[in-house]
Amino acid sequence: MKSAVYTKAGQVGIEVIKRPSIQEADDVIIRVVRACVCGSDLWSYRNPDIKAGHKNSGHEAIGIVEETGEAITTVKPGDFVIAPFTHGCGECDACRAGYDGTCDRHIGTNWSGGVQAEYIRFHFANWALVKIPGQPSDYTEGMLKSLLTLADVMPTGYHAARVANVQKGDKVVVIGDGAVGQCAVIAAKMRGASQIILMSRHEDRQQMALESGATAVVAERGEEGIAKVREILGGGADASLECVGTEAAVEQALGVLHNGGRMGIVGVPHYNNRALGSTFAQNISVAGGAASATTYNKQFLLKAVLDGDINPGRVFTSSYKLKDIDQAYKAMDERKTIKSMIVMD
């Protein structure tokens, strides 16, 4: 089968590799229908030390169940499924508390990889896979895009709003105008925020967020950006949603809050750990981590997409064939597209 591989920093190619097979009783083999490139994949893509032939870090897909291990009771061959980037067990304390993105039983093995390929082996599949009614041919391309966001970015945006405990009437600031930030705007609106400000310098991204429920956009950064937010809100925000993963974004997210505010982090940290206590003087609550993709999808996100209540698929502003995956990465790296979708033959 064909699979994307990193060939050198800033380049992705296609290699023909052995099709994955069932190795454990709770494995499922999935034929990928749609996959995509994640902002987090760009960290591997840009890595100057990447070795030629390194497996792609893709971790978001929807597809058809091809084969199931003997312990699988929830799906059967032919089923259409969301393959979330996480693999919760659904039974441990973490999963039952709604934190299947950091399942207590699957520590260190909880993320997918290599999903930019024709087939994938999805481990710990029994609870983590989410069945979609019908078949791909029953859905429009726009709906397939929204279903694909349920593998990562929509639940991740939602997670930021949940861990920051966004409540009805809250004033919320979203840091990051990529796919996760856009989904965080949708999530803040779902949870009843009265004001949602997106920090963004790109007009197309500002426009998308305003159409999804943002009430204002702020292009300024740093102290200037914080001052602008405070001017719009008439004070600090109740919650900030950090969807980037850089220290500058964290500073921004903390700076816009009033004392006692809440910060949700879903940007994978690419900075040295901040000392516990750095937010003490402001009484700020900080929470975050990998999203509870399966939980949110099963409880309400899949229904919200199927009912047309939300349209997160708009973040896919371009589509590519698997053979053109290098362009799919390049377009995101150069910020020419918000998120690239990969359409399988």
Ligand SMILES: [Zn+2]
């Ligand atoms: Zn992702």
Ligand SMILES: [Zn+2]
């Ligand atoms: Zn678990």
